[in-house]
Amino acid sequence: MDSVTTSGIESGGTEPAPVLQRAPGPRHVRAGFIPLVDASVLIVAAELGFARREGIELDLVKDVSWSNIRDRLTFRQFDVAHMLSPMPVAAALGIGSNPHPLIAPMSLGLGGNAITLSVALYRQMQRSAGLSGTESAMENAFALRKVVEERRANGEPMLTFAMTYPFSSHNYEFRYWMGAAGIHPDQDVRMVVVPPPLTADALAAGAIDGFCVGAPWNMLGVEAGVGRIVATKADLWAASPEKVIGMRPEWAEANLETVHRLIVALDAAARWCDTPGNRDALAEILARPAYIGAPLSILKRLLTGEFMVDPSGVSRSVPDYFVFHHGAANFPWRSQALWIYSQMVRWGQVRFDERFVDLSASAFRPDIYREALAGTDTAMPVADSRIEGASDGPLVVPSLGGSALTVGADRFCDGRVFRPDAIEAYIDGFEISTPLRHSFEDGTV
Amino acid sequence: MSQAPLRIAVIDENQVRAAILEDGLRAAGLTDITIIRETQSLLRRLVALDPDVVIIDLENPSRDVLEQMFHVSRMVSRPVAMFVDRSDTSSIEAAIEAGVSAYIVDGLRKERVKPILDMTISRFNAFSKLQRELSEARSALEERKIVERAKGILMKSRNLSEEDAYRLLRQSAMNEKKKLVEIAQSVVTAASLFGK
Structure with a gap:
C-alpha cells in the first residue's frame, strides 16, 4: 500500500499513479530480527547492499523475544521478520497469542x-x-x-x-x-x-x-x-527448516513487487553467505554489537x-x-510445514483435523518464491512437497531452471520417513506423544 | 468470577517505570500489586503469586517464558489469555506501540480489565515522554556547555567581550548555514588541536 501511495506523490500529479508502475525511490522495508547466526541472510542483504541493488532500503530492527517479533509483525510495526519456521504454521492454525495469519515465502537456510x-x-x-x-x-x-x-x-x-x-x-x-x-x-x-x-x-x-x-x-x-x-x-x-522470512499475507499481496525484489536480494545474500571464502567476512559482520556481538x-x-x-x-x-543456499535450502517446502504440524499434534498443541492440514500447508508459500526467482540461476525443485527423511546422500532431483539441483542427506535420527499424504498414520506411529491440552487451544478454532 | 480485588503482577526491570505504573494502578483503586524486577525464578514466583493479570514490558526477553507458561505448562491452574478481548485489536495495538503486553486470566469480565490495560498504556506512554524530555534536556544542557566553552575560547584568544564572542559565533553559524552548537563545537575542537 505504502509504495503505491509514494509513487503517486512522487510522480507529482493529482492523478492516481498506475499500480504496476515501478516506484522511483527505494522502498523501505522494516525487518525485525533476533540476534542469532541464522539471521545472517537478512543481515547480509542489508549490510552488503544486496537489498539496495533491488531498490529496497532494508531497516533492520533487533528485538529480544519471539513474542515481540510476532506482535510487531502482526500490528504492522514490522513489514517482515526473521522468524521460527513453526511460527507461521501456528499462526495459520490460530494457536498461541495473537494468532493473526502470517506467511513464509522463503526459508533463511538450514542448520545452526x-x-x-x-x-x-x-x-x-x-x-x-x-x-x-x-x-x-x-x-x-x-x-x-x-x-x-x-x-x-x-x-x-x-x-x-x-x-x-x-x-x-x-x-x-x-x-x-x-x-x-x-x-x-x-x-x-x-x-x-x-x-x-x-x-x-x-x-x-x-x-x-x-x-x-x-x-x-x-x-x-x-x-x-x-x-x-x-x-x-x-x-x-x-x-529441517530453521528460520523463515515471515510477513502478513495482506502486506505481501499489496506489495508483491517489493516482496519479489526482497526475495531476489535475500537469494543473492544467501548465495554470498554460503560461499566458503566469505565465511570469515560474515563472522566479522555478525560479531558487531549491532548484530550478535559474540566473540x-x-x-x-x-x-x-x-x-x-x-x-x-x-x-x-x-x-x-x-x-544458507545450496540444495534448495531457501525453498519453503510445504511438506516441512506439514511435518511441523505433525509435531504440534504429537505434543498436544493442536488436534488433528483434515482442515488443519491444508491450513498448515498454506503458511509456506513456495508459489511466491518461485515467481520471484523465475528465470534466475537459482535451481527450483519441480514439486512443492516431498517425502521427508528418505534420502541417504547427495541426490539430484528434478529442477526447473538454473543449475542442477542436488539435495543432501535428509534422514531423521531415528530413521522414520514422513509422507505428507499420510500424516495421521505418521503421528500414530510414535509410541511417545502427549494428548491434546484442552486449555491450550483457542475457542475460535 | 467473584468481585475479589484483582491481583496484578508487574514484570519490569525498570524501577522508575514500574513505580509510575504502580502509582497509577493504586490511584485507580487497585491495591494488590506485586512488582517483579528480576526474572530469575520468574516461573516459581508467578505460580506462587497466582495473579489475575500479568503486565510485562516488551524489552524483557522473558516474555517468551510467559507464553510457554501460560499456554503449555501444567504449572498454572487457570488458563490465561493475552489481553482482554482478541477482537479489541486497537487496544492491543496501542499496547504494543507503548511497549507493553498484558496477560489476563480467562473469564475476567472486560469491564474489569480494560481500565487496567488503559492505565498501563497511558503510564508507559507517559514514561516514554518523560524519558524523551529528559534526554532532550540533557542534550540542551550539553549544547549550552559547548557554546559557553567556545565563547570563553574566543574571548581569550581574540580579546572579545562575552556578547561579541556570542555574536561572532551566531554570525558564523548563519553564514555557513549551520547550527550554533556545530560552530561552537568546531571552535572547541580547533582550540584543542592548537593546544589552547
Whole structure:
C-alpha cells in the first residue's frame, strides 16, 4: 500500500499513479530480527547492499523475544521478520497469542541448532553408559535415558530442559531426540523456556540441566565451561527448516513487487553467505554489537562447522552445520510445514483435523518464491512437497531452471520417513506423544 | 468470577517505570500489586503469586517464558489469555506501540480489565515522554556547555567581550548555514588541536 501511495506523490500529479508502475525511490522495508547466526541472510542483504541493488532500503530492527517479533509483525510495526519456521504454521492454525495469519515465502537456510547438556549431567551419562566422548547423537540420547531412569529410581528430582519458544524448531527437535530414545519430554523431564542469551547462565546456575538453541549460544556454553554439546540439528534431521522470512499475507499481496525484489536480494545474500571464502567476512559482520556481538573467534569456528563440544577440548567437525543456499535450502517446502504440524499434534498443541492440514500447508508459500526467482540461476525443485527423511546422500532431483539441483542427506535420527499424504498414520506411529491440552487451544478454532 | 480485588503482577526491570505504573494502578483503586524486577525464578514466583493479570514490558526477553507458561505448562491452574478481548485489536495495538503486553486470566469480565490495560498504556506512554524530555534536556544542557566553552575560547584568544564572542559565533553559524552548537563545537575542537 505504502509504495503505491509514494509513487503517486512522487510522480507529482493529482492523478492516481498506475499500480504496476515501478516506484522511483527505494522502498523501505522494516525487518525485525533476533540476534542469532541464522539471521545472517537478512543481515547480509542489508549490510552488503544486496537489498539496495533491488531498490529496497532494508531497516533492520533487533528485538529480544519471539513474542515481540510476532506482535510487531502482526500490528504492522514490522513489514517482515526473521522468524521460527513453526511460527507461521501456528499462526495459520490460530494457536498461541495473537494468532493473526502470517506467511513464509522463503526459508533463511538450514542448520545452526544444537542440544547442550550441563557438564555435570554429561559426566553422569559417561559414568552410567560408558561414553568415551565421540558417540553419535542417538547414543547420547540413550545414555541420557539411562540417567533419567537412574535418577527416578533414586528418587532424585526431574531434569529440567530449556528451549526458546513453544512453537520453535528447538522445542520439536529436543522432543524428537528424546522421544527417539524413549524419553517422554512431558513425563520424564520438565520443559521450560529460557531466552537464548540467558541459556549459559541458567545452566551455570543449575536452573536448567540442558537446552536446545541456535548458534552461537551452544558454543558459548561450552566455552564458558558449563555445557556439553550432545547433538546438532544436522544429526537430528539435516534437511529441517530453521528460520523463515515471515510477513502478513495482506502486506505481501499489496506489495508483491517489493516482496519479489526482497526475495531476489535475500537469494543473492544467501548465495554470498554460503560461499566458503566469505565465511570469515560474515563472522566479522555478525560479531558487531549491532548484530550478535559474540566473540569473533567463536563465530568463525562455528560458521566453518569446526567447534568444541566439550570444555575438556573434544571437538567436532560438522561440514553442513550451516547451509544458507545450496540444495534448495531457501525453498519453503510445504511438506516441512506439514511435518511441523505433525509435531504440534504429537505434543498436544493442536488436534488433528483434515482442515488443519491444508491450513498448515498454506503458511509456506513456495508459489511466491518461485515467481520471484523465475528465470534466475537459482535451481527450483519441480514439486512443492516431498517425502521427508528418505534420502541417504547427495541426490539430484528434478529442477526447473538454473543449475542442477542436488539435495543432501535428509534422514531423521531415528530413521522414520514422513509422507505428507499420510500424516495421521505418521503421528500414530510414535509410541511417545502427549494428548491434546484442552486449555491450550483457542475457542475460535 | 467473584468481585475479589484483582491481583496484578508487574514484570519490569525498570524501577522508575514500574513505580509510575504502580502509582497509577493504586490511584485507580487497585491495591494488590506485586512488582517483579528480576526474572530469575520468574516461573516459581508467578505460580506462587497466582495473579489475575500479568503486565510485562516488551524489552524483557522473558516474555517468551510467559507464553510457554501460560499456554503449555501444567504449572498454572487457570488458563490465561493475552489481553482482554482478541477482537479489541486497537487496544492491543496501542499496547504494543507503548511497549507493553498484558496477560489476563480467562473469564475476567472486560469491564474489569480494560481500565487496567488503559492505565498501563497511558503510564508507559507517559514514561516514554518523560524519558524523551529528559534526554532532550540533557542534550540542551550539553549544547549550552559547548557554546559557553567556545565563547570563553574566543574571548581569550581574540580579546572579545562575552556578547561579541556570542555574536561572532551566531554570525558564523548563519553564514555557513549551520547550527550554533556545530560552530561552537568546531571552535572547541580547533582550540584543542592548537593546544589552547
